Amino acid sequence: MNLMTLLLLLLMSPSLAAAPPHPLLDTLWEGASRQPLVQAHLQQRVLESRWILLGEVHGNPVHHARQLEVLQWLRASGQTPTVAFEIFDQTDQAAMTQFIETGSGDAAALGQQLDMEARGWPFASYQPLVQYALDEGLPILAVNLSRAQAQRVAREGPDGLESVPVRQLLQQHPLATEVQEALYAHIFAAHCEYLPKAHVPAVALAQQARDATIAWFLQQASSSGPVVLISGAGHVRKDYGVPFYLQALDPEHAPLSVGFIEIHSERSTLEAYLHGPEGAPYDVLWFSARTSPEDPCVAFREQLEQMRGE
Numbered sequence: 001m002n003l004m005t006l007l008l009l010l011l012m013s014p015s016l017a018a019a020p021p022h023p024l025l026d027t028l029w030e031g032a033s034r035q036p037l038v039q040a041h042l043q044q045r046v047l048e049s050r051w052i053l054l055g056e057v058h059g060n061p062v063h064h065a066r067q068l069e070v071l072q073w074l075r076a077s078g079q080t081p082t083v084a085f086e087i088f089d090q091t092d093q094a095a096m097t098q099f100i101e102t103g104s105g106d107a108a109a110l111g112q113q114l115d116m117e118a119r120g121w122p123f124a125s126y127q128p129l130v131q132y133a134l135d136e137g138l139p140i141l142a143v144n145l146s147r148a149q150a151q152r153v154a155r156e157g158p159d160g161l162e163s164v165p166v167r168q169l170l171q172q173h174p175l176a177t178e179v180q181e182a183l184y185a186h187i188f189a190a191h192c193e194y195l196p197k198a199h200v201p202a203v204a205l206a207q208q209a210r211d212a213t214i215a216w217f218l219q220q221a222s223s224s225g226p227v228v229l230i231s232g233a234g235h236v237r238k239d240y241g242v243p244f245y246l247q248a249l250d251p252e253h254a255p256l257s258v259g260f261i262e263i264h265s266e267r268s269t270l271e272a273y274l275h276g277p278e279g280a281p282y283d284v285l286w287f288s289a290r291t292s293p294e295d296p297c298v299a300f301r302e303q304l305e306q307m308r309g310e
Helices: 003-012 039-047 061-076 090-101 107-113 123-136 147-160 164-172 177-190 197-224 242-249 270-274 296-308
Strands: 028-030 051-056 082-089 140-144 227-232 256-262 284-288
Touching (some): 061 123, 061 227, 061 284, 082 090, 107 123, 123 140
16 A cells, blocks of 8 residues: 555544534524524514623623624624623722823723722623723722632621622522522532532522522613623523522513523533523523533542642
């Protein structure tokens, strides 16, 4: 066999053929009906919504680009949305407002002033969104519960919340038992099953306090126009996330929840995502390429083993 024949055989080998694209890549799906959705339909729903909740995988550039695209849809229609960020907590609002009033308009400078990277947020990923809001004169809202407040809630329960309205919201609208159990399961899985189960309820309560806080701020801001939430996908779940508390605050106006979902190489059907942690109830699922590890717990376990000298 000569060299040319060998090369041709190698090129024709099925094992070397390009893998077909993932069937869900860049597709949109209606969460309730599980039917495909065209982008024009989603755009129309965005323009008609009071609250647009855009749940990302933190740092995924495709997700952040799509969030920016949604803001641009609203601006092109003549609307002036308030942009609410999970990455900014209540303690940031005063400094952020003062920064904006100075007229600097530099998102990078704002991130440095608030020391975002040191606080664990990949601010470079969010910078284009913040810059767009600054350039367009859009109100920027800090909606998250501070870390100190969340820790206090985990220790003391709802009484640890400083905000009376948020405390009442949390206490007056408990989750159904099956939903509470789903939240506990999600918290346990998110900690790679290393979090002691006795601690799960406290961590879950802190998560609920964050979601109730975000919902309360979104509801307060909606009197001046639509509000867009930029947050992790877990916060925009309809069963126990921000939408649950928004509906409690305003039953007449349903928020639009969009979950940005990273595709998994071994999961090629919509049903495969509807039964895992990514398959949370969203109004719309929008699939994208994956930038995070398919199993983030692998690296976590390796770090633990190294620490133990195993």
